[in-house]
Amino acid sequence: MAKKSVKRASSKDVAREAGVSQSTVSRVFNNSGIPVSEDKRQLILETAARMGYRPSLIARSLNQQRTHIIGLLVKNFSNIFYIEALRLFSLMFQKQGYTIMLFNTQDDGRIEEDLVKALEYQVDGVVLTSATLDSSIVTQYKDFGVPVILFNRLNEGKAVNAVCCDNVAGGEAVARYLIERGHRNLVYIAGEEGSSTNRDRQNGFIRQSGEMGISDIRIIDGDFSYQSGYRAAEQLIAQCTSFDGVFCPSDSMAIGFMDYISMHTQLSIPEDFSLVGFDGAPIQNEELYPLTTYEQPLQRMVEKTVQFMIDTIENYTPEPVSYLFNGSILERGTVRDRR
Amino acid sequence: MAKKSVKRASSKDVAREAGVSQSTVSRVFNNSGIPVSEDKRQLILETAARMGYRPSLIARSLNQQRTHIIGLLVKNFSNIFYIEALRLFSLMFQKQGYTIMLFNTQDDGRIEEDLVKALEYQVDGVVLTSATLDSSIVTQYKDFGVPVILFNRLNEGKAVNAVCCDNVAGGEAVARYLIERGHRNLVYIAGEEGSSTNRDRQNGFIRQSGEMGISDIRIIDGDFSYQSGYRAAEQLIAQCTSFDGVFCPSDSMAIGFMDYISMHTQLSIPEDFSLVGFDGAPIQNEELYPLTTYEQPLQRMVEKTVQFMIDTIENYTPEPVSYLFNGSILERGTVRDRR
DNA sequence: TGCCTTTTCGCATACGCAATCAGTATACAA
DNA sequence: TTGTATACTGATTGCGTATGCGAAAAGGCA
Incomplete structure (x- = not known):
């Protein structure tokens, strides 16, 4: 069997069938305002429809360089x-x-x-x-x-x-938000290593904190994923550090973090510490995950x-x-x- | 300013520059086994690289009809x-x-x-x-x-x-699985109305149940989404029906269902009733959502x-x-x- | 050196479309 | 009737690639 059982109709085919030139068919199908007499237009549209003609955007692209x-x-x-x-x-x-x-x-x-x-x-x-x-x-x-x-x-x-x-301003805003509300012991859960988004959010967060008098911020490794947020929580709790504010630079991480806390500890958010995410992507259940976050537009x-x-x-x-x-x-x- | 500040090099340009014909350039770049002498091949590859030439897949597509x-x-x-x-x-x-x-x-x-x-x-x-x-x-x-x-x-x-x-066999399998394990009061949360997937899963589930002696299955509306699972749980609990087995024909729905149950009722799964999902799509936290489900390959x-x-x-x-x-x-x- | 085979390459064409230009038909005015 | 402007249409060309065909070059052999 052949590769294609049917050959597609081209504008030339339509033209031959309708008894007009290929140019006229072209003019009818790329609505560029070039006038075609109404009866020919109808004739062409009808025969095109009958033959199942569709202009080839590939050919058009080659011609138009777009x-x-x-x-x-x-x-x-x-x-x-x-x-x-x-x-x-x-x-x-x-x-x-x-x-x-x-x-x-x-x-x-x-x-x-x-x-x-x-x-x-x-x-x-x-x-x-x-x-x-x-x-x-x-x-x-x-x-x-x-x-x-x-x-x-x-x-x-x-x-x-x-x-x-x-992202720098975002990190700064989160730092400001937490510190203005009395948080002093901050933790940053890092996003993917080497990404500019993580670097900027981290730099903004740390610099702004420093300017407001908070300089020793604990940093835990992560990679933006749910799992890394979950593991970061585990790691942080195991170290038993006292902390009152956590910044996860992605909502996925923040939710992983929340899940670990609720599943494996007696701590509750925000009573025992505060948590801020980043992204503002849609959350399925805001009642279950009422995450305060930095929302990107x-x-x-x-x-x-x-x-x-x-x-x-x-x-x-x-x-x-x-x-x-x-x-x-x-x-x-x-x-x-x-x- | 012109639309394109630079004109892309074509095979013809490369050919002129290298002093060969366009055909030869073409033969080098579509590795169709047509022989080209090694020295010309090298010459062409070099000048092509120098000119930043890339074959146009649009033009090739037009030519090849693929x-x-x-x-x-x-x-x-x-x-x-x-x-x-x-x-x-x-x-x-x-x-x-x-x-x-x-x-x-x-x-x-x-x-x-x-x-x-x-x-x-x-x-x-x-x-x-x-x-x-x-x-x-x-x-x-x-x-x-x-x-x-x-x-x-x-x-x-x-x-x-x-x-x-x-999907019919899937629905049947879920029915068999639940009934064989002693469930008698079954509930089906419907997926999107009019979709063949929902219809088939539902038909399979109900038919197989009927064959095993369970005929009055409660059906609650839904549309495959998390929210519809959540609402279906709310609706079901409000009706206060006694039931021991629920089939949600998508995992999203099942998780929405679970969330409503854990947030707004004292019931626990699987102690008070069993729940089966459908899809087997990756679940972020299997510890939190240990959903038994029909896994599609x-x-x-x-x-x-x-x-x-x-x-x-x-x-x-x-x-x-x-x-x-x-x-x-x-x-x-x-x-x-x-x- | 001459002839033949094999390899290699260029010419010409086709793919389907749009645009340019040139040509025809119609209308209207002179 | 002729000239001119205008509405419309068609022939031709080019976009970048692949390929059949034939020519030329290279190589083998006597």
Whole structure:
């Protein structure tokens, strides 16, 4: 059996069938305002429908040098925050007439491979979420005139476009929030090592604490995941340190932390100590997990990224821009005022 | 400023620069075994690298009538099971040299729109997950010779390819499992109305129960979501019916159910009644949610879908095939033997 | 050296579309 | 009737790649 049992109708086929030229068919299907007489238009639409004709966006892309495809590189499928971002991206790009090509970059070594693949497919732009990437690759990428936007990640020297939450300010805000409410013995559960998001949140948290007179902050290892939050709680409790405020720089970690506390200790939050998360991703059950957290304006960040991308595609500018967003503390029930 | 500040090098450019013909460049880059002398090959590879040349997969697709793009239509971004499926699909298709075009089909009315878009992009095949679709559209789609596979969904008359868990057998297995262990007063929390998955699980559950002498099964409305499980528990408890076995046809629902019970009642599972879920999607904390569930062989199902898709692309056959998979009860801690 | 086989390469064309340009038909004014 | 402007249509070209065919070059053998 042949590879394709049916051959798709092309505009040429429709033209022959309808007795017009291929150009006229083309003019009818790309609504670019070029006038076609009404009777021919109807004739063409009818024969096209009868033959099941659909314009080939591949051929159109080749001709126009524009694919209307956006490459979306995603790494972290276990973090609800990025799932939510993915959902919003796909929705908003679709609404703007773009289609998403998804690259699930499992390990960092494959990033370059995926970027090249996206390039070969002539994507109009690339969004990188949650990837700890070698910036040299992206710089090289820029040479092709394809816009790249880092989402929720900054790179050194701001050599690449980025839309990001101001993580330093976020860390500072959490420190301020806790210390202003009388917390003195703070703990920071670290996120993924080497990621700019963790580094910035940690630096902001520690610096602001220092400025407010709190300098010895305990740091426990982690990696943003639920499990790491759970284990961090275990580790912290085993050390039996006295503490009254914990900052988990992701909601997943915070919830893992809460679970360990409620399952294996007699402590209760916020009576015995306060807990603040980060992200503000949707929580299924806020009654069960009334997590006070620093909420990133995810929706606005995605909107900005999409708009920024489209603007850049339509008017390419080589100078990189970084947009920083500020979130705010979402007060729920895991922080008590200790003054 | 121009739309593109740089023009990408084409095979023709490389050919001119290297002093060979465009054909030879092409032959070097599509490793189709056509011989090119070693010195020219090296020369071409070098100049290509120097010029930053990458073959255009768009142009290649136009020429070959094959894009190596798979359209993936996803609806349910809130269900962990489908997120996991999406992750596996993207991984496995990438490994097989295919790239994924993602369509986030928000509401069912847009399915047709997304299918058409995928068609226009000349995708080599389409996988539909979690979509309650009008089969007439898909039938029409088949006329284009583009393979369509329904994932985790059957359609009436089996007119379309499908890879699915045998939901009827699953429902039966759960009924058998509960009744064999002495449960007599069963409750079924319904999944999304109108979905084949819910209908089949429900039918299997009720029929098998009937055959084993249990005929009056209470049914509570739901839609597969965490919230609907939570509300169903509330509703059930309010009715104060005596029951000893509950079947939630998705793990999300089951966990919502568990949460309501532990938060708002004095009942405990499995002491006061047993609970069985469905899916077997990863649960973050099995200690906290030791849910006994019917586990679908997700990994194998995805593998089969990918393999099936590639086979169908390479050797198109118009006769639709349905592959049914059987899962099994994953015993954890929410069922007690009541004999 | 001449002839033949094999390897290697270039020419020309096709893929499906959009755009440019040139050409026809119609309308209206002179 | 002719000229001009305008509405419309068609032939042609190019986007970047792959490939059949034939030509040329290289190599083998007498």
